[in-house]
Amino acid sequence: MTTISIIGSGNMATAIGTRAATHGHTVELMSRNIATAQALAEKIGHGATVGTYGARPAGDIVVLAVLYQAAVDVVTHYGDALAGKTLVDITNPFNADGIGVVTTPGNSVAQQIAAVAPDGAHVVKAFNTIFGGVIAEDKPVDLFFAGDGAEAKAQVAAFLESLGMRPRDAGGLEMTHALEWAGILLVGVARNGAGFDIALGAGAV
Numbered sequence: 001m002t003t004i005s006i007i008g009s010g011n012m013a014t015a016i017g018t019r020a021a022t023h024g025h026t027v028e029l030m031s032r033n034i035a036t037a038q039a040l041a042e043k044i045g046h047g048a049t050v051g052t053y054g055a056r057p058a059g060d061i062v063v064l065a066v067l068y069q070a071a072v073d074v075v076t077h078y079g080d081a082l083a084g085k086t087l088v089d090i091t092n093p094f095n096a097d098g099i100g101v102v103t104t105p106g107n108s109v110a111q112q113i114a115a116v117a118p119d120g121a122h123v124v125k126a127f128n129t130i131f132g133g134v135i136a137e138d139k140p141v142d143l144f145f146a147g148d149g150a151e152a153k154a155q156v157a158a159f160l161e162s163l164g165m166r167p168r169d170a171g172g173l174e175m176t177h178a179l180e181w182a183g184i185l186l187v188g189v190a191r192n193g194a195g196f197d198i199a200l201g202a203g204a205v
């Protein structure tokens, strides 16, 4: 289908990369740790490749599968190499107790990324309201996203649909802070009895 670039080689890079590859995409992995990226490319298979950390990604969609503390630095490090790309912020800026976020309205991680992103890049927040283990189950879950740029959002929605997910558009970049709180909601519900194999949804009843 298309090439999806993923920066990071941890749990979410594994879950999103595997699901993307299984659904026909070519996955490019970029990590500051090339050995980890290489090992993950082999694990994902389906022709997954390893790109050079900091170089221009092959894919139009670039998933930032890193910790929230690193996301802005990573985008700054890449600089103009990300010009024109659709940057997918998946981070959850949880506080130490996991019952709140460290960001404030108007200054979500996605908005912080947008502030340093190069010309023509757009930021869409997605995948932060779902557990990696649930992504791996390959079920037709709802997936909330929000961000700027109609074309970038349409691109992400099409990508989610291609993964067998139901894209749920929550609005513009200003809604990304709400999505960060939705991550807290998901974890709260999971911890308080529902378990970690659940997904948030917004379907017709």
Ligand SMILES: NC(=O)c1ccc[n+]([C@@H]2O[C@H](COP(=O)([O-])OP(=O)(O)OC[C@H]3O[C@@H](n4cnc5c(N)ncnc54)[C@H](OP(=O)(O)O)[C@@H]3O)[C@@H](O)[C@H]2O)c1
Residues within 6 Å of the ligand: 007, 008, 009, 010, 011, 012, 013, 031, 032, 033, 036, 065, 066, 067, 068, 070, 073, 074, 090, 091, 092, 093, 127, 128, 129, 130, 131, 132, 133
């Ligand atoms: N796990 C979940 O179920 C889940 C669900 C929703 C959202 N999220 C979000 O997804 C993101 C990734 O989570 P994860 O579970 O995949 O974490 P993880 O397994 O710890 O992986 C984190 C990745 O970030 C990279 N990284 C950390 N600091 C970096 C830096 N300064 N520069 C470049 N790369 C850096 C790490 O690279 P190294 O290997 O080189 O350290 C690693 O590849 C987080 O923001 C998390 O909030 C996770």
